[in-house]
Amino acid sequence: MKAIRGATTISADTPAEIKDAVGELLIQMREQNGLTDENMICILFSNTSDIKSAYPAKAAREAGFYSCALFSSLEPEIEGALPLCIRVMILAEIENPVPVYLRGAANLRKDLKKFAVALDGPSGSGKSTVAKMLARKLNILYLDTGAMYRACALKAIGEKVERFTEDAVAPLIENISLNIQYTDGAQRTILDGEDVSEKIRRPEVSMAASAISALPCVRKKMVEMQREIARKMSCVLDGRDIGTHVLPDAPFKFFVTASSRVRAKRRYDELRQKGYDVEYDNVLQEIEERDYNDSHRAFSPLRQAEDAVVVNTDEMNAQEVLDFIVRKIQEKV
Ligand SMILES: Nc1ncnc2c1ncn2[C@@H]1O[C@H](COP(=O)(O)OP(=O)(O)O)[C@@H](O)[C@H]1O
Ligand SMILES: Nc1ccn([C@@H]2O[C@H](COP(=O)(O)OP(=O)(O)O)[C@@H](O)[C@H]2O)c(=O)n1
Structure with a gap:
């Protein structure tokens, strides 16, 4: 079993933004890691405390992730942290996890810059x-x-x-x-x-x-x-x-x-x-x-x-x- 990390940001705290950003992130994580209903075990979410309008996990169901367990939590409030950020960790039975950092979250992992x-x-x-x-x-x-x-x-x-x-x-x-x-x-x-x-x-x-x-x-x-x-x-x-x-x-x-x-x-x-x-x-x-x-x-x-x-x-x-x-x-x- 491997852990796959991902993160994204939204520009405003609205359910539509959350749905859009989480859907985009999970679909890219699924495509890049060959995830299926069979090999995915669970998805853990955390969001910064400035996100209050909807659960990111709900957006996962809306994006078609029905069968695996989902869990949401709050990110610690650290001064200077990236605002309006949703982090994801997927546990899955795969060999080579490919992390995906989108939108403003791409800056969190400059080492993963696309090339x-x-x-x-x-x-x-x-x-x-x-x-x-x-x-x-x-x-x-x-x-x-x-x-x-x-x-x-x-x-x-x-x-x-x-x-x-x-x-x-x-x-x-x-x-x-x-x-x-x-x-x-x-x-x-x-x-x-x-x-x-x-x-x-x-x-x-x-x-x-x-x-x-x-x-x-x-x-x-x-x-x-x-x-x-x-x-x-x-x-x-x-x-x-x-x-x-x-x-x-x-x-x-x-x-x-x-x-x-x-x-x-x-x-x-x-x-x-x-x-x-x-x-x-x-x-x-x-x-x-x-x-x-x-x-x-x-x-x-x-x-x-x-x-x-x-x-x-x-x-x-x-x-x-x-x-x-x-x-x-x-x-x-
Ligand atoms: N440096 C190498 N030395 C010896 N055999 C190799 C080497 N690189 C690849 N092979 C073998 O040669 C064959 C052709 O390699 P492959 O990677 O399919 O070439 P290409 O993708 O350029 O057509 C494969 O059977 C592979 O195992
Ligand atoms: N980017 C590419 C890749 C393959 N090809 C063509 O597709 C054929 C098969 O490609 P391949 O990479 O699978 O062939 P092998 O090098 O493995 O024998 C090649 O002979 C090329 O004519 C191409 O034109 N342009």
Whole structure:
């Protein structure tokens, strides 16, 4: 069981303000921590003594938190304390608690100021492995943007789209129901209500993702979703264009790379381990084709951002890559 902290402020002591602020806080805490009726145990609230018009806990019920126990209390009156502040602690059966401090309460935890880490690079360089480790270490979210392009590809395959052209794909993408959820810190990709997190890893989806991700209609929609997530919370994002296009102002950017032979060997080992009957030469050929597609498309191709730190992982294991990246981040803060 873990404790998740959160806090927010209101601008005036009215029931409507309390409902709005508490609802916003709890929904963000739920989204960022993958909270469900099953894994949540209780929510403890405290409010400063200048809040008298309504119970913050009541707003929790109104925001749809029905099943867990709620408890309200009064914050000690300390001189100079932040006024009109509502604090929350949620106890839940999760692995990695992500605290959420909103509105005026963001100042309470300046150390939690929102930031993004961009990890770009070609397939098999180790981006997602190190992104997961880094997110765990920094206690922030990991957003696997490749999974989103893979989901678009799966949708097009399912709809039997033969050629990935703007005309054929745009109507599908316009109405796509794609949700990124977090269960115990792990990203789940939900397409049209179905959890496709495993399906999108199939080798045939990889090439299709590379092809479909070249289309502006697809990139535009996915980038909007990615920016929306990064606007709300600190996260590590891995992909091809995070540092150059999605979040050009990200304070920490890394370009993770390795030779195509090393990357193909890693991918080959991974696929074999998962039971796929693949040949090394085919995996290498596919990786090189995807590298070419990804770096030669007209719309936000894979390239190193000028201000990204290059990490060549040919001779490094995942822990060494993580240590290197953490060191670089620490040097910059
Ligand atoms: N530095 C590393 N050294 C050796 N193997 C690695 C390293 N980083 C990742 N791997 C392994 O290589 C494979 C591809 O890594 P992954 O993180 O999926 O790459 P990417 O997200 O860049 O496509 C995975 O099986 C992973 O376990
Ligand atoms: N930000 C991103 C992420 C992925 N992609 C595309 O989506 C495909 C699958 O991405 P991925 O990150 O899951 O692929 P791997 O590196 O794990 O093999 C890539 O080949 C890219 O063409 C992209 O264009 N932009």
